[in-house]
Amino acid sequence: xxxxxxxxxxxxxxxxxxxxxxxxxxxxxxxxxxxxxxxxxxxxxxxxxxxxxxxxxxxxxxxxxxxxxxxxxxxxxxxxxxxxxxxxxxxxxxxxxxxxxxxxxxxxxxxxxxxxxxxxxxxxxxxxxxxxxxxxxxxxxxxxxxxxxxxxxxxxxxxxxxxxxxxxxxxxxxxxxxxxxxxxxxxxxxxxxxxxxxxxxxxxxxxxxxxxxxxxxxxxxxxxxxxx
Numbered sequence: 001x002x003x004x005x006x007x008x009x010x011x012x013x014x015x016x017x018x019x020x021x022x023x024x025x026x027x028x029x030x031x032x033x034x035x036x037x038x039x040x041x042x043x044x045x046x047x048x049x050x051x052x053x054x055x056x057x058x059x060x061x062x063x064x065x066x067x068x069x070x071x072x073x074x075x076x077x078x079x080x081x082x083x084x085x086x087x088x089x090x091x092x093x094x095x096x097x098x099x100x101x102x103x104x105x106x107x108x109x110x111x112x113x114x115x116x117x118x119x120x121x122x123x124x125x126x127x128x129x130x131x132x133x134x135x136x137x138x139x140x141x142x143x144x145x146x147x148x149x150x151x152x153x154x155x156x157x158x159x160x161x162x163x164x165x166x167x168x169x170x171x172x173x174x175x176x177x178x179x180x181x182x183x184x185x186x187x188x189x190x191x192x193x194x195x196x197x198x199x200x201x202x203x204x205x206x207x208x209x210x211x212x213x214x215x216x217x218x219x220x221x222x223x224x225x226x227x228x
Contacts, residue, residue, distance in 0.1 A: 014087060020094070021082035025075060028120060031063050032071050046118035049109050054116075058105035062120040074120045077150050081127035084146050088131075092190050096183055100126035104172065104179040112171035122172035125160065129180025137184060139194035 035042050042064045047057025065071040086093040104122050128147050135143025160173040 013090065016090070017083050017087035017093075020086060020097075021079050024082065025079050028063050028065070028071065028075070032065055032068065035064075043116050043118060046116035047105060047109055047112075048116055049112045049114055051114075054109060057117065058102060058109055061105065061118050062101060062123050064118040065120070066118065070119060074124060077124045077128070078120050081124065081131060081146070081150060084131050084143070085127060088143065088192050089134075089187070089190055092187055096130060096187065097127075099183050100130065100176065100179050103183070104176045107175045107179070108169070108172050111175070112169065113166075115169075117169040117172055119169070119172075121160070122169070122176035125173045125176035126180040126183075129177040130184045131180075133181050133184040134187070134191055137188045138191050140192050141195045142192065 031042070042060075043066075045056060045060040046054075046064055047061040048054025065074065082097070085096055089096055101123060104126055108117055108122065128150050131143050132147035135141070135147065160168065161170055161177060163170045
């Protein structure tokens with residue numbers, strides 16, 4: 001009976017963790033489909049550093065993508081990591097999600113190159129960093145495994161923080177990763193417990209004491225006149 005109740009609770013928790021990530025995924029796909037259907041470009045809504053008109057990009061940039069490949073490359077890791085955050089960090093999941101979004105966006109606006117920065121891969125880097133470092137802080141093997149799977153599947157995550165291709169907003173990647181680390185430290189008291197197994201220090205001492213009484217994708221940038 002107790003086991004069945006626990007399974008039901010876990011199922012309910014998992015279903016809840018799907019709701020917002022699924023909504024966000026549908027939203028960014030609908031935006032891209034609308035952009036193509038209307039034969040318009042929403043790049044001008046992206047983040048353009050150090051200009052007042054570019055401030056709106058802090059809000060809109062993660063919703064806009066260059067093409068369907070760009071969108072698809074971001075969608076899979078974004079969805080996977082968002083579910084992990086909403087499953088393991090339910091009490092603070094919305095705060096983590098939007099803090100990474102707005103903190104990283106503001107820092108990119110203050111520090112990045114003068115070009116339009118669009119796409120959700122800054123969020124991908126932020127979420128991957130948050131889940132990974134939170135796993136390290138909390139000694140939780142499940143969180144570490146999730147981030148390592150993402151890094152393994154999308155190996156370019158590592159190289160994405162380096163300025164090897166000026167068409168890619170490596171600043172968004174780097175800032176996203178640093179924001180995820182900072183927020184993991186800020187919320188270090190939240191999340192699943194440690195999975196580290198506690199071993200007795202002295203088996204002989206335990207025996208002497210006797211038994212216990214009762215028998216755990218890339219961001220893209222473009223200049224003011226064109227988009228690459």
